[in-house]
Amino acid sequence: MSTRRVFGAVLVFVAAGLAVAATFLTAYSVQTELQGRTLRFEATSWAVERDDFRGLLMFGVIKFGEPAVAAALVMALSAVLAFRVPAARVGSLLGAGLLVGVAWSAVGTLQAMVDQLRELNAPVRFDLEQGDGVTLLIVAAGIGVVSAVLHQELPRRVAPEAEAAEAGPVVIHQIDDEPDDTETPPYGYPVIVEPKND
Numbered sequence: 001m002s003t004r005r006v007f008g009a010v011l012v013f014v015a016a017g018l019a020v021a022a023t024f025l026t027a028y029s030v031q032t033e034l035q036g037r038t039l040r041f042e043a044t045s046w047a048v049e050r051d052d053f054r055g056l057l058m059f060g061v062i063k064f065g066e067p068a069v070a071a072a073l074v075m076a077l078s079a080v081l082a083f084r085v086p087a088a089r090v091g092s093l094l095g096a097g098l099l100v101g102v103a104w105s106a107v108g109t110l111q112a113m114v115d116q117l118r119e120l121n122a123p124v125r126f127d128l129e130q131g132d133g134v135t136l137l138i139v140a141a142g143i144g145v146v147s148a149v150l151h152q153e154l155p156r157r158v159a160p161e162a163e164a165a166e167a168g169p170v171v172i173h174q175i176d177d178e179p180d181d182t183e184t185p186p187y188g189y190p191v192i193v194e195p196k197n198d
Contacts, residue, residue: 005082008150012079012092015147016072018140019099023065026131028110030059030117032124044133045106058116064106068137071098075144079151092151096144103141106134 023045030041039052045065053059078091110130117126 002153004150005153008092008147008152009079009082011143011147012075012095012151015096015099015140015144016076016079018136018143019068019072019075019102022133022136022140023068025133025136027062027064027106027133028113028131029129030057031127031129034124042131044131059113062106062109062134064102064137067098067102068140071095071102071144074098075148082151089151089153092144092148096141096148099137099141099144103134103137106137110134 025044026042026049027045028043032039041051041053041057041059042049043059043061045062045068048059048061051059072095075092075095078088078095081088081091107130110128114128117128120126
């Protein structure tokens with residue numbers, strides 16, 4: 001096992017841990033000033049942390065917690081199992097792909113919320129901020145992709161001179177004109193030589 005693959009496995013665990021941690025941080029927040037009072041809404045991927053609007057507006061939880069944890073589990077299990085079963089390394093690619101999809105979905109949902117707030121044409125201004133949870137999820141997805149590629153350990157390219165040096169000297173087996181039973185090539189099958197018709 002090479003150092004690159006071990007480093008990739010360590011990074012897989014780091015990405016999985018960051019993805020799980022991202023689900024517990026604030027995903028986004030919305031703030032507005034109304035009659036000298038600041039109203040704020042904050043939510044993680046699991047629950048609403050603060051709702052000064054008391055449910056009057058369309059804000060809710062961006063539900064990326066379960067898929068992010070599932071991606072983290074797939075990545076972590078593949079990193080553990082890859083030490084025994086090398087084919088399990090594919091799981092880190094699958095988990096990283098799922099994590100990228102979850103991050104893409106979370107950012108897309110936030111962008112849709114920004115568009116909905118613009119279309120609302122409210123007399124007060126709403127400020128929507130991406131929280132640390134979505135930012136950390138994006139970072140985890142980036143680290144996940146890099147770690148999954150490092151974890152695969154693609155075959156190294158060997159120069160033709162190095163291949164020739166490893167193979168050793170070339171051996172040529174020749175068959176005499178008069179065949180007998182002692183002329184057996186190295187593969188164990190006797191060569192049938194037909195008599196010449198001169």
